[in-house]
Amino acid sequence: MKNKRNVFKASYLAVFLFCITFLNAQNADINILRDINVYRNTSLDPTFKIITNSAVPISVATPIIIYSVGLIKQDSTIKKQAIFIGETFLVSAFVTTALKHSIKRERPFDTYSDIDKATSAPGYSFPSGHTSTAFATATSLSMAYPKWYVIAPSFVWASAVGYSRMHLGVHYPTDVFAGALVGSGSAYITYRANKWLNKKRSKKER
Numbered sequence: 001m002k003n004k005r006n007v008f009k010a011s012y013l014a015v016f017l018f019c020i021t022f023l024n025a026q027n028a029d030i031n032i033l034r035d036i037n038v039y040r041n042t043s044l045d046p047t048f049k050i051i052t053n054s055a056v057p058i059s060v061a062t063p064i065i066i067y068s069v070g071l072i073k074q075d076s077t078i079k080k081q082a083i084f085i086g087e088t089f090l091v092s093a094f095v096t097t098a099l100k101h102s103i104k105r106e107r108p109f110d111t112y113s114d115i116d117k118a119t120s121a122p123g124y125s126f127p128s129g130h131t132s133t134a135f136a137t138a139t140s141l142s143m144a145y146p147k148w149y150v151i152a153p154s155f156v157w158a159s160a161v162g163y164s165r166m167h168l169g170v171h172y173p174t175d176v177f178a179g180a181l182v183g184s185g186s187a188y189i190t191y192r193a194n195k196w197l198n199k200k201r202s203k204k205e206r
Contacts, residue, residue, distance in 0.1 A: 029172045033108055037115055037169040045118050048164040052119060055130040055161045059089050059137040066144075081144040084194060085137065092136035092186035093129075096179070100124040109169050121170035128171045128179035134161035135183025143191055158183070 063086035070078030105126035109117040123129075138154035162180060165171040171179075 029174050030108065030112060032173045033115065033166055033169075034112075036163075036166045036173075037108075037118075040167055042118075045168070048167045049119055051157075051160050052130055052164040052168060054157075055134045058157075059133045062137055062141060063089065084144060084190060085140040087194070088136045088140035088187045088190045089133065091190050092132045092183050095182050095186060096127055096129045096132045099127055099178075099182070100129070105172075105175070107170060108172055115169045117170060118168040119170060121168075125171055126175045126178060127182050128162065128165050128175040130165055131158070131162040131171070131176045131179030132183040132186070134158035135180045136186045137183075139184045139187035140190065143187060 063082045066085065067079055067082035070076070070080075070082055100123060103126045104124050107117075107121055107125045109115040109121075135158045138158035141154050142151040158180070162176040165176055165179075166173060
């Protein structure tokens, strides 16, 4: 009973601190975005548009290519890894969409007239869908193939996608940070869920 009370107290304190931090963070959020977007090097806009537009195609193509390799090699492990990466993409998309429609945060260019919108961005702002998609792919790919030459470029690319969303003026830093958490978290949740299901199946087969 005492432990439950302590947990409740800790939870209330965490929520209270989060509310205070969020209120203070709003000013930092827009100030950081202004530094990135308003004072940006506009000659880099085409490069960041390519990076930002790469998020979905790469995330869709990755599991398809890996699964195709598994089919060619007739390797069930490779096919399972491809399915895991694809599942992570779907979980991340679902969580991101649910959060966007629950929180309904306006885009920064809709709220602040000095923010320059340099690419199309329909819908709500929080969290960043492009960032969550990129980090879901980077994390799941790194978990499936835990080699430095997979992990390093995967997260460099995902981070570049996140930065591009701020450079182009369509997301706040907190949108991008939340997107990275959602994407990475989706990979972990999918991994744990698959592990649990595989354990259940192996018990039934005994």
